Amino acid sequence: MKQYKGKVLKAMMMLLAVGFALAGTSTLSSCSSDDEPYFTASEDDNPRILNTDLADSKIDRKTNYKLEIKVTPVHYTTVTWLLDGTKIAEGTTIDQPLPIGNHELKIVATTTKGKTTSRTLNVVVTPAADDPALGTNAVELWVAPGAETTIHNCKNLGTVTKVMVGGKEVAFEILEEGTAMKLTAPADLENGDYAITLVDGDGVEFPGGTIKVTSEPKPSMENVLWEGHHYVSWDLGDGDPNKNFNLITKDQVAKWKEGQTLRVYCSMKDDDAYHQIKLATGWWTDLTSPYEFGEGNVVKFELTQDALDKMAAEDGVICVGHGYYVDKVTIE
Numbered sequence: 122m123k124q125y126k127g128k129v130l131k132a133m134m135m136l137l138a139v140g141f142a143l144a145g146t147s148t149l150s151s152c153s154s155d156d157e158p159y160f161t162a163s164e165d166d167n168p169r170i171l172n173t174d175l176a177d178s179k180i181d182r183k184t185n186y187k188l189e190i191k192v193t194p195v196h197y198t199t200v201t202w203l204l205d206g207t208k209i210a211e212g213t214t215i216d217q218p219l220p221i222g223n224h225e226l227k228i229v230a231t232t233t234k235g236k237t238t239s240r241t242l243n244v245v246v247t248p249a250a251d252d253p254a255l256g257t258n259a260v261e262l263w264v265a266p267g268a269e270t271t272i273h274n275c276k277n278l279g280t281v282t283k284v285m286v287g288g289k290e291v292a293f294e295i296l297e298e299g300t301a302m303k304l305t306a307p308a309d310l311e312n313g314d315y316a317i318t319l320v321d322g323d324g325v326e327f328p329g330g331t332i333k334v335t336s337e338p339k340p341s342m343e344n345v346l347w348e349g350h351h352y353v354s355w356d357l358g359d360g361d362p363n364k365n366f367n368l369i370t371k372d373q374v375a376k377w378k379e380g381q382t383l384r385v386y387c388s389m390k391d392d393d394a395y396h397q398i399k400l401a402t403g404w405w406t407d408l409t410s411p412y413e414f415g416e417g418n419v420v421k422f423e424l425t426q427d428a429l430d431k432m433a434a435e436d437g438v439i440c441v442g443h444g445y446y447v448d449k450v451t452i453e
Contacts, residue, residue, distance in 0.1 A: 162194035168230040168238045169193050175228075177243040182221050182252060186244060189214045192230045203227040204244075219246045221328055248327065253277045253319045255302065255329040258380050260453055262332045263339050267308030270332075273301045273380025280321040286332060287315035300426075301380070306334045343384065343451035346373055351447045352390065353398070353440055366440035366447045367403065374437045377424055377452060385420040385440060386449040393444030403436025414445070 171191040180186060190213045192198045202210040205224050210217065224246065229239045248254060256274030264270040278299040284291050286307055293304040304317075317329030347368050357364045377383070389396045400408040400422055408428055412420045420440075422428075432438050440447055 162197075164194060164197035164233050166194050166232070167236050168198045168232050170228065170230055170238060170240055172240075175240055175242060177245075179245040179247065180219070181247045181249050182218065183249045184218075185216050186219050186226075186246075187214075187216045190228055190230070194232065197233045198230050199232075201229045201231065203229065219244060220326070221246050221248055221252075251277055253279075253281050253321070253327050253329075255317060255319070256380055257330060258378075260339070260342050260382075261380060262330065264306045264332060264334055265336055266306055266310050266312075266334055269303055269305050271296065271301055271303045273297075274378060275300050275302055278302055278319075281319045282322045283320035284329070285316075285318040285320065286310070286334070287313075288318075297425075306332070310334045312336060341453075343453045345449060345451050347447075347450045349448070353445055353447060354393070354443045355441055356443055365401075367437075368447075369438055369450060371437040374429075374432050377429060379424055379426045379429060381424045382453045383422045383424060383438075384449075384451045384453070385422075385447060386451075387414075387418050387420065387440075387445045387447050389414055389418070390444050390446060396442075396444035398440060398442040398445050401439055401441050402431050402434075403439055405439075405441065406431060406435055408432075408438065411442070418445075 169192065171193060175188075178186070190200050192200060192213065199211065200213050201208060202215050204219065204226055206227075209215075209219075222245075224244045226242045226244045227239055228242070229237055231237045254276045256272045258273065261270055261272045276299075278295045281293075281295065281302075284293040284302070284304055286304070287310055289307045289310070291304050291307060293302055295302055312335040314331050314333050317332050319327040319329045321327070349368075351366050351368065352363045353366050355364060383400075385398070385400070387398060396414045398412045398414075398420060399410070400420065402408065408431070409420065409422055
């Protein structure tokens with residue numbers, strides 16, 4: 122009987138030991154759950170950003186920037202998001218749009234004891250496909266204070282309700298079905314380069330590039346395409362090299378862009394009965410009205426997309442008319 126009682130007591134003690142062991146395991150398991158992985162960290166510890174995959178990124182304006190940061194000590198650390206030095210969010214996650222441009226995004230983790238660490242990323246935010254944008258012709262982006270300039274090769278200007286130059290609102294007009302803008306530079310700006318900002322009806326701002334506002338004379342940016350002394354008369358027979366001027370090649374024409382200015386410098390043949398010049402396609406389709414000869418004798422033609430399309434379809438550009446010489450042709 123004593124032997125039987127001893128075996129029962131021994132078995133009960135073993136069961137108690139196993140129970141204590143299981144209870145300890147359960148306690149440890151609950152303390153180290155996935156919900157609180159850093160239970161051993163205290164507010165006296167240095168903060169750490171645990172993400173190993175942080176990288177620079179590129180998004181368009183209509184795509185939210187999304188990121189989640191993991192830190193320790195998790196219960197004693199605040200995460201702050203700084204875009205180009207300005208606080209834009211607080212918390213371990215961010216999910217919001219960012220302005221267009223190249224930005225420095227700094228993620229700062231700060232503990233309750235004032236200890237900090239940080240990571241810095243580059244974020245490029247590009248315009249969306251339907252955002253307004255201005256052309257980049259340097260000649261058009263050079264204007265005197267208080268003067269007007271017209272900027273061509275623009276996009277999606279139909280939503281623009283306000284234009285700022287150097288932080289000052291300016292008068293503007295949308296032309297050519299939203300592909301050109303005429304604006305007036307502020308009269309009180311000092312000579313310098315100023316940012317253009319386009320603003321839509323919802324108050325969203327879009328960078329429009331940089332404009333030079335200066336009282337200095339605009340430098341010549343003409344590229345000479347041809348120079349010589351070529352007589353023109355449409356009274357001459359077919360096949361005569363002087364029936365028209367056709368010495369600008371189609372390869373040259375193919376490089377021209379909307380908004381550029383074509384200039385034909387010419388001089389009159391004094392003993393001819395009359396003097397007339399027009400620009401036309403290679404098929405003799407008129408591109409300009411007859412030019413009235415006078416002081417300077419320069420035919421100035423601002424290239425439109427319609428004219429460029431006609432030149433591309435009809436063998437380039439020629440000069441026609443009677444009683445003059447073509448002396449130089451330039452593009453600006």
